[in-house]
Amino acid sequence: MKPVKVGLCGLGTVGSGTFNILRDNAEEITRRVGRSIIIEQIGARRDNPTCDTTDVNITRDIFDVASNPEIDIVVELIGGTSVARDLVLLAIENGKHVVTANKALIAECGNEIFAKAQEKGVMVAFEAAVAGGIPIIKTLREGLSSNHIEWLAGIINGTGNFIMTEMSEKGRAFDDVLKEAQELGYAEADPTFDVEGIDAAHKLTILASIAYGIPLQFEKTYTEGISRITAEDVAFASELGYSIKHLGIARRTKLGVELRVHPTLISHKTLLASVNGVMNAVMVKGDAVGPTLTYGAGAGAMPTGSSVVADIIDVARTLTADPTNRVPHLAFQADRLSDLEVLPMEEIECGFFLNMTIQDRAGVLANITQILSTNGISIESVIQREREGSELVPLVVMTHDVKERNMNAAIAAIEALPDVAGAVQRIRVENLA
Amino acid sequence: MKPVKVGLCGLGTVGSGTFNILRDNAEEITRRVGRSIIIEQIGARRDNPTCDTTDVNITRDIFDVASNPEIDIVVELIGGTSVARDLVLLAIENGKHVVTANKALIAECGNEIFAKAQEKGVMVAFEAAVAGGIPIIKTLREGLSSNHIEWLAGIINGTGNFIMTEMSEKGRAFDDVLKEAQELGYAEADPTFDVEGIDAAHKLTILASIAYGIPLQFEKTYTEGISRITAEDVAFASELGYSIKHLGIARRTKLGVELRVHPTLISHKTLLASVNGVMNAVMVKGDAVGPTLTYGAGAGAMPTGSSVVADIIDVARTLTADPTNRVPHLAFQADRLSDLEVLPMEEIECGFFLNMTIQDRAGVLANITQILSTNGISIESVIQREREGSELVPLVVMTHDVKERNMNAAIAAIEALPDVAGAVQRIRVENLA
Numbered sequence: 001m002k003p004v005k006v007g008l009c010g011l012g013t014v015g016s017g018t019f020n021i022l023r024d025n026a027e028e029i030t031r032r033v034g035r036s037i038i039i040e041q042i043g044a045r046r047d048n049p050t051c052d053t054t055d056v057n058i059t060r061d062i063f064d065v066a067s068n069p070e071i072d073i074v075v076e077l078i079g080g081t082s083v084a085r086d087l088v089l090l091a092i093e094n095g096k097h098v099v100t101a102n103k104a105l106i107a108e109c110g111n112e113i114f115a116k117a118q119e120k121g122v123m124v125a126f127e128a129a130v131a132g133g134i135p136i137i138k139t140l141r142e143g144l145s146s147n148h149i150e151w152l153a154g155i156i157n158g159t160g161n162f163i164m165t166e167m168s169e170k171g172r173a174f175d176d177v178l179k180e181a182q183e184l185g186y187a188e189a190d191p192t193f194d195v196e197g198i199d200a201a202h203k204l205t206i207l208a209s210i211a212y213g214i215p216l217q218f219e220k221t222y223t224e225g226i227s228r229i230t231a232e233d234v235a236f237a238s239e240l241g242y243s244i245k246h247l248g249i250a251r252r253t254k255l256g257v258e259l260r261v262h263p264t265l266i267s268h269k270t271l272l273a274s275v276n277g278v279m280n281a282v283m284v285k286g287d288a289v290g291p292t293l294t295y296g297a298g299a300g301a302m303p304t305g306s307s308v309v310a311d312i313i314d315v316a317r318t319l320t321a322d323p324t325n326r327v328p329h330l331a332f333q334a335d336r337l338s339d340l341e342v343l344p345m346e347e348i349e350c351g352f353f354l355n356m357t358i359q360d361r362a363g364v365l366a367n368i369t370q371i372l373s374t375n376g377i378s379i380e381s382v383i384q385r386e387r388e389g390s391e392l393v394p395l396v397v398m399t400h401d402v403k404e405r406n407m408n409a410a411i412a413a414i415e416a417l418p419d420v421a422g423a424v425q426r427i428r429v430e431n432l433a
Numbered sequence: 434m435k436p437v438k439v440g441l442c443g444l445g446t447v448g449s450g451t452f453n454i455l456r457d458n459a460e461e462i463t464r465r466v467g468r469s470i471i472i473e474q475i476g477a478r479r480d481n482p483t484c485d486t487t488d489v490n491i492t493r494d495i496f497d498v499a500s501n502p503e504i505d506i507v508v509e510l511i512g513g514t515s516v517a518r519d520l521v522l523l524a525i526e527n528g529k530h531v532v533t534a535n536k537a538l539i540a541e542c543g544n545e546i547f548a549k550a551q552e553k554g555v556m557v558a559f560e561a562a563v564a565g566g567i568p569i570i571k572t573l574r575e576g577l578s579s580n581h582i583e584w585l586a587g588i589i590n591g592t593g594n595f596i597m598t599e600m601s602e603k604g605r606a607f608d609d610v611l612k613e614a615q616e617l618g619y620a621e622a623d624p625t626f627d628v629e630g631i632d633a634a635h636k637l638t639i640l641a642s643i644a645y646g647i648p649l650q651f652e653k654t655y656t657e658g659i660s661r662i663t664a665e666d667v668a669f670a671s672e673l674g675y676s677i678k679h680l681g682i683a684r685r686t687k688l689g690v691e692l693r694v695h696p697t698l699i700s701h702k703t704l705l706a707s708v709n710g711v712m713n714a715v716m717v718k719g720d721a722v723g724p725t726l727t728y729g730a731g732a733g734a735m736p737t738g739s740s741v742v743a744d745i746i747d748v749a750r751t752l753t754a755d756p757t758n759r760v761p762h763l764a765f766q767a768d769r770l771s772d773l774e775v776l777p778m779e780e781i782e783c784g785f786f787l788n789m790t791i792q793d794r795a796g797v798l799a800n801i802t803q804i805l806s807t808n809g810i811s812i813e814s815v816i817q818r819e820r821e822g823s824e825l826v827p828l829v830v831m832t833h834d835v836k837e838r839n840m841n842a843a844i845a846a847i848e849a850l851p852d853v854a855g856a857v858q859r860i861r862v863e864n865l866a
Contacts, residue, residue, distance in 0.1 A: 034758075143740075146462065290566065332464045
């Protein structure tokens with residue numbers, strides 16, 4: 001069979017990984033696919049010293065690639081949502097299949113892009129957009145396709161997990177670890193995207209859409225970062241048998257779909273609690289299969305390249321297939337998507353870990369437990385500590401599951417007590433089983 | 434589009450799970466596939482009270498199903514390698530696609546079955562044959578298709594993992610836990626298949642073939658069970674920071690492929706060490722992606738049915754596709770399989786945990802370490818214990834990596850020492866990173 005011709009746009013980190021995998025593993029890939037996959041053209045503003053591109057046609061204008069009549073598959077690895085969007089839409093318009101690693105593009109412009117691809121009968125593959133080298137898109141869309149997905153929960157940002165792991169294992173402070181992560185190149189100079197959960201929210205948006213067959217709704221995803229988590233929170237959680245992880249969670253309830261990224265206490269016994277450092281992992285609970293977990297490197301040139309090239313191979317295999325028989329972009333047929341509502345946070349039910357500072361005085365704990373009880377909140381455990389030479393002591397309360405609305409009311413009442421100093425720290429608790 | 438018609442052969446545990454998933458999740462499956470999947474006929478010797486089959490055509494002769502002209506996909510869930518082989522070959526001969534959960538059939542007769550399927554242009558899907566609900570076949574064949582697979586290691590027998598977990602967490606003896614596993618229905622009355630590693634060897638044979646594109650070679654898979662592991666082995670391993678797990682391991686070296694099932698010490702820090710009870714998990718190390726892990730239920734009606742139905746959906750999607758563009762049965766094109774040699778155990782290199790009983794006398798340890806050194810074996814750690822009122826004491830030695838051939842020679846020499854009582858217990862050690 002004739003070779004499949006790829007046009008590679010972007011030769012940064014992921015671009016170089018993709019280039020080198022296609023080169024280094026070419027023989028094995030051909031044995032798998034039954035035809036060779038060749039890089040017909042590269043569109044990149046500058047060369048990359050890790051790639052030997054001497055015999056490849058390189059253009060400085062990436063739009064040349066999308067218009068090159070020789071090319072079957074355009075691989076978008078430039079990032080962002082403006083030029084990348086124009087490039088992908090042009091490639092589709094020109095009848096080319098697209099492979100992308102761009103989570104922001106899919107989460108924010110995916111509905112438009114998939115509609116256009118559907119119209120033109122081409123595929124847009126995006127395995128590398130979520131959790132780097134972990135084939136979680138394939139697992140959800142195909143491997144677990146017989147299941148009704150109850151929930152999924154993932155560590156889908158390596159920077160955040162590195163920070164939480166260091167805080168947990170070494171008792172370090174957030175700022176201190178963030179600085180090291182920046183020095184190690186794990187975190188950007190402006191770390192907002194990672195530590196405030198925006199990157200994770202992009203990925204969660206995509207996962208939830210393919211789990212439930214709902215349109216991409218990034219703007220409705222609740223996002224809360226880890227910068228307010230203290231070493232003391234981590235230590236108290238650990239004493240209670242919990243790790244704090246920055247999770248993306250999607251859950252289907254009778255009322256709709258929960259879509260939320262926030263720091264979360266999970267039991268030390270959950271496999272997800274043992275996922276440390278920059279590694280990623282996604283748990284998926286299906287009604288038939290029960291709980292599953294998929295683990296691997298969530299970033300980096302080669303792991304992300306691994307998913308990009310796997311997508312290229314998938315697309316190459318279905319180039320001649322009838323479009324109606326392909327795996328749909330959002331796992332469900334485009335005309336059979338669901339209008340399930342994304343629930344407001346006030347409707348969400350989970351346990352809470354509360355960490356507050358109170359006056360060491362008789363009756364304070366009684367007042368607080370009274371407020372919780374009034375709001376229908378039952379307590380699972382309490383830690384109260386003496387602090388030498390201070391009248392202010394920490395109080396930690398773990399609650400059973402309760403609606404966020406009730407917890408908001410209870411916290412407002414607690415913070416209004418004269419014997420409670422400052423704000424109540426609140427971290428959600430999930431039972432992932 | 435017209436419905437896909439399935440013929441279900443076997444209505445035991447997995448058959449009932451498959452039946453109920455196809456019924457319960459029919460609406461969601463149709464939204465995914467774009468056409469409905471219906472059970473046209475069931476072939477089963479007896480009814481199953483968990484399935485409401487009132488409006489389904491049931492035959493007592495399963496071969497009717499393989500010859501029914503209405504049926505597109507024959508699902509083989511009867512088990513074994515004689516009738517099942519005849520059934521599958523007849524279905525293929527009749528131009529039907531096949532889905533099976535039968536690990537013994539694929540591991541022992543897969544080469545013949547795939548050749549026949551290739552000739553007839555039909556698919557044989559077998560996700561459920563390995564690790565129940567975990568989509569590890571799809572992950573290896575498609576999700577990681579851009580990688581050169583360096584090694585894989587899996588907990589692929591739930592009964593064995595339940596036993597090892599109980600021995601580890603509660604210090605219980607093998608026989609005691611096995612008896613409980615039989616009472617709980619996790620282990621058969623004759624537990625040989627599970628505890629002696631034959632079931633795991635079937636699954637490992639399949640995983641190795643799709644990792645390396647080699648023909649199925651069950652007869653060359655080294656198989657060692659867990660029945661000789663003692664509570665003392667488990668306790669000493671734990672003291673050294675290791676868990677003992679029953680693993681199936683395939684590794685590619687310069688010389689060929691290692692294929693082996695045996696009890697194995699792995700570091701407590703490895704995620705695989707936290708996989709407990711009847712759960713399964715498979716680690717795969719690819720050259721691009723690095724280490725990955727996939728975890729889930731390895732058995733049971735619904736989890737295994739989850740994989741069977743996912744396969745049915747996959748086959749339904751490619752019914753009209755050109756056979757040359759399908760994912761090949763063994764991941765590589767049938768005419769591009771490799772003749773990589775399966776290595777004899779003497780050629781394999783790993784660390785060893787040795788547990789022996791010696792006379793508590795000066796010079797014994799010196800003699801033993803001298804023998805190890807003579808055979809080129811270096812020691813990582815040693816535990817020697819006093820035992821009150823006894824002249825016989827345990828000695829535990831952990832070694833660095835060494836060829837099995839050298840270890841065999843060293844153990845023979847150690848066992849010949851007059852101060853060593855009985856046989857040396859030897860368990861292999863793997864560094865899975």
